[in-house]
Amino acid sequence: MTALLFENIDEEGLNTLEVYERRGGYRSLPKALAMTRDEVLDTLVESGLRGRGGAGFSMGKKASFLPKTDMEKYLVCNADESEPGAFKDRELMQKNPHQLIEGIMIGAYAAGANRAFIFIRGEYDFQADILEAAVAEAYEAGYAGERILDSEHTITLVVHRGAGAYICGEETALLDGLEGKRGSPRLKPPFPANQGLYQGPTLINNVETLCNVPHIIRLGVEGFTKHGVEGSRGTKVVSVSGNVQRPGNYEVELGTPSRNIIYGLAGGPPEGREVKFWFPGGSSAPILTGDDLDLPYDFDSMAKAGSMLGSGSIIVIDDSNAVLDVALKVAKFYRHESCGKCTPCREGTNWTVKMLERIERGEATPMDLEIMAGVQERIIGNCLCVLGDSMAMPIGSMIKKFRDEFEAHIERARAEADGGPVPEPSALVGVAGAEPGPYPSTADAED
Amino acid sequence: MITLTIDGREIQAPENAMLVDGAKYGDVEIPYFCYEPKLGAPVGACRMCLVEVEGIPKLQTACSTGVKDGMVVHTQTARVRDAQEGVVEFLLINHPLDCPVCDKGGECPLQDITFGWGAGTSRFIEPKRHFVKPLELSPLIAIDRERCIVCYRCVRFSQEISEDYQLVLLERGANSFVGTFDGHPYVAPFSGNIIELCPVGALTSRAYRFRARPWEVEGGGSICTLCPAQCNVEFTVRDERVLRVLARDHEDVDDGWLCDKGRFAYQAIHVDERIVEPMVREGGELRAVGWDRALETAASALAGAAGKAAGLAGGETTNEEGFLLGRLLREGLRSPHLDSRAGTPLPLALRQALAAPALAATVPDLEFAHAVLVLDCEPVDDAPILDLRLRKGVRRNGMRLAIATGRPSTLDSNAEHSVRIAPGAGGALLAALDAALGSGGDLGALAAAAGLAVDEVRTLATLLSEAGEDVVILWGERLTDGPGGAHAARALLNVARRLGLHGPQGAGLLGIPAGANGRGLAEVGVLPDAGPGLQAVETAGRPAAGIAAGLADGELSTLYLLHADPLRTHPDRTLWERALEQATVIAHESTMTETVRRYATVVFPAESYAEKEGTVTHPDGRLQRLRPAIGNPGQVRSEWRVLAELAERIGHGLGVLTGEMATGQVVEAVPFYARLTLEDIGGRGVRWQERVAASAMPEGAPGPFDLEPLPAAPAANGALRLGTFRSIWAAKEVEISPSLKFLAARQRAELSPTDAERLGVEHGEPVEVVHDGASVHAIAAVRANLPAGTVFLEEATATEPVNILTDGEQRLVQVRRP
């Protein structure tokens, strides 16, 4: 068992400055301030820390992309956490806000930013209140604000609450949201590192990414890289949910076999059920099946398996569920969250939902599966941001991996709609490795 | 130029072009919808322009990818074709199939791109969504939401170009739609531009809807003479009728935009109110008579008025018309009484100094200057298109904007520093500024005379002197048309010298005249004291106010009004009423103005700007050419021809047989226009300052500048200072164009909250503004940012004219509830 970010996580009062300091907190910040910026940047690069927000880009490299000029620079912490299945940042902010604040201060120092913001999703009011209290404490104690720790560095920190939009997790949409606009992604380039918030160079990192920073400074490159595996250093807080017995957040070494997380930690599906498929990195990751349970849980292994680690959120779907239901949920979610700025995403998500609904109503033919798969292909890679891909990739993977089930469903629903004889469901479900389960009727599925 | 390869062919393209534009250099067309460089940085929304760039794994948007030397681009590979077909397919999912009844059909980018890059079939078999359509977006614009492809062009215009921020996208995702707040109409000075920007038929002109199909119309390029901005326009003509006005992109003039007056007031050309026959007053009534009778009546009146005739030329008068009027009066009738301005005349030497080529700023200078001072003018009202230029300068180029006006400006929020001066105190402000810049005058007293604190003037001075060398002062005629006009002009010249505006290319002065062709008319000699070329005349005549007085007391007898309407535009309405009552009035007009209806003895029908031939001079010195787009209606004849005939009939032929000959005479008479031809002017115009002949401009002299503070603006003690302004909508064309009517200026009294409270007046209530027995009825408009102590009324309204209260001097008025 590893506990870096989750050390003492359930200790009463860890969210206060006093307990955090007592547990060794705020020691990395002065240590970092005693280093030069470049030394801190080098440490971050060499630690191999990759972003925990989705894209998995090297945090140190991204921070070093910011121009070294003396223009106003910004650090923005992405705490929008709205992807289905993800709830790790919530835990980190609620239970140990100072860990994040310390990470932000070090990150801002390294990037040369004088202003930092935490963009937290509006629904996390409770966590935002905790963060604001912690920020006030940090100001009071001189860890934030004017001339932190009596150095010449000024770093302000403001908690900014969103108002309900998943797209604001996308980094450039987040910037627009923070500037008080509709959260629509911006064209890249220019990348935020050059032109971000208020047109200034901006470093954007996920909550968990920044929470790692004090530990990297504390442990040093050598100490930190003891954790994880080649290419995926450190630990990962994994949110496991869906059909598992012990849903929750688990901090694991990157590279831990997936089975150990899903079964060992989260207890696996309920008694008598099997894993039918799972999202390894939130609802935007292409699905994996029971066959993939032995893959090590790290960035590269997930990518090699055709999916991604993403935000590190595992959603398990057991064999009592129909893939169509999940596909429809996913598609409706992305249709609802598409900002509408670019054509393929706006129209493609809408069209996909309509096709899936038609399948559900029994008005589709197997040819529609072809069209649906084709539509996904025309979305992938052609959008302004990757929200469109985030629907198209899992939906595409579901069609690919569960084509038989979709086809069976089409036949069955058509027969049902026509009032003819309904084929036996169990005979039609053919998923490698998964036991066919009773097939819930989709007729009364809710929107 | 750099070299890149597109589809296997090497092409040369300019260095900082985007791929979509660069590709055109190799005759490669990359389709796009949302890209429009006029709207600012690309947004990459429509995804139509995806291409493959070697070395980059993902397809790239050609609208936002700059060309690079050695770049290898593919626009025809299977991958690209598939992406393009995909985008067309997506866009057509919900686009209705109503091209046959769509105004855009035939000139529709979506139609063209579907034809060129679409697959020809759709796999979408769900029902298309349908909505009620078309809906009003404003009295001018209809919106068809089914057709919208959410390209963001219209909302970007509203948000980033005109910055009125009234038009936005509402909802999100597939539900996104273009709309306004809570059902308010999108009414703003530049709203019509979105019609031209929309790449589909979603936004259409309610005035143009279903009037014509693209293949039935012709386009005629000309100039809009409804205001001094003189935007370049293209008239859409069908069967000798102007059906639409489009922008004819000229980056040195209008940047490709039009205001709604310019876009919709063409309707005034074809209204029933238009005067199309010559008329003569008989038994108190104007009666249509043939040209011969009308000319004869006018000629004999003029012939009998030698030495006692006078002329006023309105702003839309062309250089040729103004010049010929001058010849008719000065040479034919030995009457030097001639004016094109309404205010107190400026000494000629000052006029010349202000017009010095070295001091002349251009329209693009407004955008690229380090700093611009907007002085005593409101660009959106006085020369609307310049408002957009200034916004662009601030937004894109970091131009630093300062404002010094009496009334709050719509540009205040873009300005780094705004000061509110007392009405008529522009000269005082300049004197104070001159002192702050180091003249040694008494800054405290001078600032007080302008109604300002010393610090406000200092900040302004610092901004202007430290911004950089390119500083432009954009000033309005209001600055110099009052009794303190000469003082203000000298102060302006002083400040310009102190800031070093003579030297740098991008620095200088840009004056907005009150009349559309105010600059041209002055330069061709429609001034009491100057002939063509701003040269002194032997005997100076009377200025406008003097003409009124002369007519009223019988020293003058006959008045020639060339597109002029003094009851509307000139101060001291009471005097003008008396003057017109006494005089024989010959009016050259296109509509039944009050002056014509009540006082004209002879009426000549005037051409509209779409019918005219000739030249006008832009405030920055650009001569521009008017070309007839349609024939003259009814019996309308060209003004130059009428003037020439009249001159003939009084025995002083002008030797003008064609419009071009008139231009020839102007060019010959104005030394700094020398040898210009209509061909030279062409479709883009020529700034005379950029030609060799510019050196023939007489060198003016500012004369001694007295830094003594002017008498402070009168203390209000219970009364209010009267400020006036002329709104963009105060124009006869607006009043008679069916679709613009609703905008026509109505008299309102703008009050500060403090004054309103003191007077017990509520917002929206009727009030009376009184001076010396005369009164104007208005609706009270309480505005928070208005300086206390002043009430503002609109000039040139159709009813409740403010010039009944004014005679050019500063006024104190009483405001009360009737």
Added chain:
Amino acid sequence: MTRDVVRFEHGSRVPGWDDAVDLTKDPAQIPDPATTPVPPELRAQIEEYMSRYPDRRSAALPALRAAQNHHTYCSPEAVDQVACVMRVTPAYLAALTTFYDMLETEPKGTHAVYVCTNISCSLNGAEELYEAFQEAIGEDPDINLRTFECLGACDIAPMASVDGTYIGPLAPGDAVTVRDDIKADRPVLDAKQLRHRKVVPQGDPS
């Protein structure tokens, strides 16, 4: 101009798409403070938000949420007030109120009950839960019951957020208690509040 036309029955219905503007209204420019009264507390709050950012417009979302708390929803009047204090056009804000899920543009109950119906919650019975809520709350005008996308608490699926307080895992039977707690102004379902939840014991994964 709006008429009832049968063919508009099918296809997606989007609120607002069929609405023309009201030509009798004036264009909506930045509201003039002289004619737009704003409650002083709300003004103070918005001004405080604006002071936090280098660009005042960044305060738009917090300001709208404050106005929503004040007026129960982002009514035209509320939007006008925010626009007046922030010196932006009401349309600028309308673009936001219709974009962000937590901002309501129609009159709503003062208490917000968001029931998550995303994947993990619906795998654990969110649909039944929502039905139970519908039944328990009925047409109560004080409560704004709605389904919501993933609220970031799949560990307590199925769950709901009541005025920002997360509760779960919920059984359909909890709906009545939640309603009663709301009506009695008590902490909702205290025992199932997320704030009590410990991180699940971190066993050895192997």
